[in-house]
Amino acid sequence: MTGRMPDSVVTPRILRLEIVPPQVTPPDLGADLPVRSLHLNESPFPPAPAVVEAMRKATAELNRYPDHDGKDLVAALAQRTGASAENIVIGSGSNELLYASADITLDANDEAIAPVPGFPTYAKTIAMRGAVHVGVAVREDGVVDIERTLAAVTPRTRLVFVASPHNPTGGLLGQAEIEHLVKHLPDDLLLHFDEAYYEFGRHAGGPESLPLLAQRRGPWIATRSFSKAYGLAGVRVGYGITSSRELADFYRKIRVNFSINAIALAAARTALDQETHLAALLEHTATERRQLSLGLQQLGFRALPSAANFVTVITPRPAAAIAAELKAKNIFVLAFPWPGTPGALRITIGSREDTAACLAAIGGIVQPT
Numbered sequence: 535m536t537g538r539m540p541d542s543v544v545t546p547r548i549l550r551l552e553i554v555p556p557q558v559t560p561p562d563l564g565a566d567l568p569v570r571s572l573h574l575n576e577s578p579f580p581p582a583p584a585v586v587e588a589m590r591k592a593t594a595e596l597n598r599y600p601d602h603d604g605k606d607l608v609a610a611l612a613q614r615t616g617a618s619a620e621n622i623v624i625g626s627g628s629n630e631l632l633y634a635s636a637d638i639t640l641d642a643n644d645e646a647i648a649p650v651p652g653f654p655t656y657a658k659t660i661a662m663r664g665a666v667h668v669g670v671a672v673r674e675d676g677v678v679d680i681e682r683t684l685a686a687v688t689p690r691t692r693l694v695f696v697a698s699p700h701n702p703t704g705g706l707l708g709q710a711e712i713e714h715l716v717k718h719l720p721d722d723l724l725l726h727f728d729e730a731y732y733e734f735g736r737h738a739g740g741p742e743s744l745p746l747l748a749q750r751r752g753p754w755i756a757t758r759s760f761s762k763a764y765g766l767a768g769v770r771v772g773y774g775i776t777s778s779r780e781l782a783d784f785y786r787k788i789r790v791n792f793s794i795n796a797i798a799l800a801a802a803r804t805a806l807d808q809e810t811h812l813a814a815l816l817e818h819t820a821t822e823r824r825q826l827s828l829g830l831q832q833l834g835f836r837a838l839p840s841a842a843n844f845v846t847v848i849t850p851r852p853a854a855a856i857a858a859e860l861k862a863k864n865i866f867v868l869a870f871p872w873p874g875t876p877g878a879l880r881i882t883i884g885s886r887e888d889t890a891a892c893l894a895a896i897g898g899i900v901q902p903t
C-alpha cells in the first residue's frame with residue numbers, strides 16, 4: 535500500500551482503543567545481574583518432567599490439526615471439578631474466554647462492570663465492542679467490592695467481571711460475599727467470575743466457588759488458568775465452567791478454530807495429574823509470600839492480604855520510581871496507581887533467591903545506608 539491508510543477502514547472503537555500490551559520486557563542480556571521476572575505472575579518452576587515429555591510426544595503429530603474440542607482435557611476437568619463436560623469450555627489462555635464473554639454479551643453502548651484496578655483485558659474487551667466500561671474501585675484491602683459492584687448495575691448492564699483472588703491485589707472473596715453477589719445480581723446479565731489464581735486461593739483457605747455460583751439463577755462462567763499454578767504460561771490454556779450447556783454452546787460457537795494447539799492440550803492434560811508438583815508450588819508460594827510480605831512491611835510498605843502468587847504493597851515513595859530503580863537492577867515488577875498514595879507495586883512470588891534479592895534491592899532503595 536502506498537500512502538496513508540484511510541481512517542474509514544478501521545472502526546471508531548478500534549481507532550479509540552488504548553493499547554495495553556502485555557508487560558513483557560525482554561531480558562537485558564548485557565547485564566551480569568540475573569533477570570528476575572516478577573511482573574507477570576508466572577510460576578518460577580518449570581513444568582513437571584512428565585509434562586515436558588507429553589509435549590515432546592505431541593510434536594510427532596504436528597502435521598495434524600489439534601482436537602478442537604480438547605475431549606481428553608475436558609473429560610479430565612469434568613472429573614476433577616464435578617461439572618458436566620458439556621458445561622465446560624476451553625480457550626487459548628483464560629484470556630480467550632474473557633474476550634468471548636464480551637463477544638457473547640456486549641453490543642455498542644451496553645454497559646459492563648469491572649473492578650479497578652483490574653486485569654487490563656477487562657477494559658480492552660469491553661472497549662473493543664464499543665461498550666461502556668463501568669469501573670468499580672476495589673476495597674481498601676484490595677478485595678473486589680461486592681456492594682459497589684451491585685450498586686453499579688443498571689438496566690443496560692450485560693456483563694459483570696469479578697475476580698477472586700483479584701489481580702493486581704491478591705484479594706480473596708469469602709463465601710458470604712460470593713453468596714451475597716449471586717443472590718442480588720440480576721438474572722439478565724452474565725457474571726464472569728475470573729479465577730485465574732483459583733488454586734492459590736483454595737490453598738489460602740478460600741471457598742470452593744462452584745456450589746456458590748450454582749445458587750445463581752442467571753448465567754455465569756468461572757474461568758481458570760493453566761498459566762499460573764500449573765506453570766504453563768508459555769503454552770496458553772484456560773478453561774471455564776459455565777452455568778448451563780446452553781451458555782457453554784455460545785462459547786463453543788464463537789471460538790476460533792483450533793485455538794489451543796496440540797502441544798498445549800497435551801501439556802494441560804498431563805499437568806492435571808502432577809499433583810505433587812502442584813502441591814510443592816503452592817507450598818513454596820505461601821512460604822515466600824509470607825517472607826516477602828513481612829520483609830516489605832518491615833521496610834515501611836503496607837502489604838495487602840494476598841491469596842495469589844504475588845504480593846501487592848502500597849509504597850511510601852512513588853511506586854513507578856521504585857520500579858524503575860529495580861528495573862535498572864534487572865528486577866521487573868509492576869507499578870500502578872493507588873488513589874491517595876504514592877502508588878502500589880505488585881511483585882510476583884519467584885524463587886527463594888528472588889525474594890531475598892528483591893528485598894535487598896528494595897531495602898537499598900528506600901533505606902539507603
Ligand SMILES: Cc1ncc(COP(=O)(O)O)c(C=O)c1O
Nearest residue numbers: 627628629653701730759761772
Ligand atoms: C485476573 C487474571 N485473569 C486472567 C488472566 C489471563 O491468564 P491466561 O490467559 O494466561 O490464562 C490473568 C493473567 O495474568 C489474570 O491475572
